Amino acid sequence: MSEQKEPKKISGSLKKFFGVGDFGFTLMSNIDTFYASYFFTNIAKFSTGIVAVMTTISAVVDAILSMMYGAFMNKGKAKKWGRYRSWLILTPWLVPFLYAGQFIRIGNGMAAVVFVTLAMITSRIAWNLPYIASISMINVAAKTPEDRMALSSSRSIWTSAASVVYSFVGPAVVSFFASIVGEANSYAATAFVFACLMFAGMYAHFVMFKGYEPTGEEEAAMAAAMQKQVAGQPKVKAMDAVACNPHLIALLISDMLKYVVFFLVNGMAAYYFTYLSGNPGLMTPFMLAANILGIIASYLARHVVGKLGGKNSIILSYIIMAAAGFLAFILRSNTTIVIVLMSILMFFMYISNTADPELYANCAQFSGEKLGYDVTGTVMGLLTVPIKLGIVARGLLISGCLALGAYTSAMADMSYFTEANASELATLQTGVCAGFMIIPAVCVLVGALLLQFGYKLGKNN
Incomplete structure (x- = not known):
């Protein structure tokens, strides 16, 4: 050789x-x-x-x-x-x-x-x-x-x-x-x-x-x-890379919660601008601002992660995202402030996305050492699983939030709401805010706790 x-x-x-x-x-x-x-x-x-x-x-x-x-x-x-x-x-x-x-x-x-x-x-x-x-x-x-x-x-x-x-x-x-x-x-x-x-x-x-x-x-x-060296070694299934790695399990659940946030915020934004701000046209500048901030966050992420490490960068990002979500709920009647706060939430989501591969790479190395053979593809391939689960959860949670708001197809036309049924609009607004702000904030807080106590790999642990 x-x-x-x-x-x-x-x-x-x-x-x-x-x-x-x-x-x-x-x-x-x-x-x-x-x-x-x-x-x-x-x-x-x-x-x-x-x-x-x-x-x-x-x-x-x-x-x-x-x-x-x-x-x-x-x-x-x-x-x-x-x-x-x-x-x-x-x-x-x-x-x-x-x-x-x-x-x-x-x-x-x-x-x-x-x-x-x-x-x-x-x-x-x-x-x-x-x-x-x-x-x-x-x-x-x-x-x-x-x-x-x-x-x-x-x-x-x-x-x-x-x-x-x-x-x-x-x-x-x-x-x-x-x-x-x-x-x-x-x-x-x-x-x-x-x-x-x-x-x-x-x-x-x-x-x-x-x-x-x-x-x-x-x-x-x-x-x-x-x-000859490996002939006597037992055969191990590739998916044992997950079973032997509690750090990876914590990372996967935390990542799934983050993507639930991503899809909920994007999916519920139109309802917020329609039923709370009363200006659906603001959806376009909000998404454009969030995407531009995503480019900036992606560039800055390498410096942030270089200073704090992947895990700490994600946990800090999650905490700031949660704070932005809760504060946006408190100030939900002020559309300008909500746009700023939810854009901040999206900014730090992009920071956390950039740090993800480092954590998965650490898990690939850990599982490989445990099993005795390379499982890079198995572990790195799992990066997409939280995204897919987030997509599945998106439909269920958006439907659940609209059900919480007692939404009906008649409400698609804002002329449906009058002074006589103002309570119905208030109920719908509660369901919209739950999906746009509260559930995302709770999800990233849980994700931060999972990473803090369940993931112990990397140079900063």
């Missing part, structure tokens, strides 16, 4: 451009976030019950599969270009075709429902594999906490920039295609184009990561050389 090579240092291109794949991914996924429900109900003409069934089935399947992708990469045979790097080009080219299918109604009845549901499930399989591989490569390529933070920060900056760009470009591209292929086909066309950008970005990651990971052939040679 050849001599052990010195670890390759992180290149300048990686430090600056790692995250272009996530830029495309965010542009692409925003089509689903902002237009899927409208397409299903207003264009494809599915009933709301059918839409609920389709989206719930696809979300649950996606959440279950997300727990398995990393283990699949760890346990399977390494592909030609490496165990993780290979996935940056193996499936992304499929995404434009599968994802566009989500916005096409073919036929009627059950056939159309099955077609769209399968398109949602398969497109997510095709994009989750490279997404997880890209995250895993952070731990593979970066050998120091500083390098991991540099890559995580770069990735977060590109992701935040995509959200800002989408607010201008997304609706414009949909309108452009509507003028060419008609409204019914404009969403599929936009999904196809943005998915192509994701593919191009993942290919850029593939190129930039060349030389940081053994190829499939090199890994096979190393495995053959070590075969």
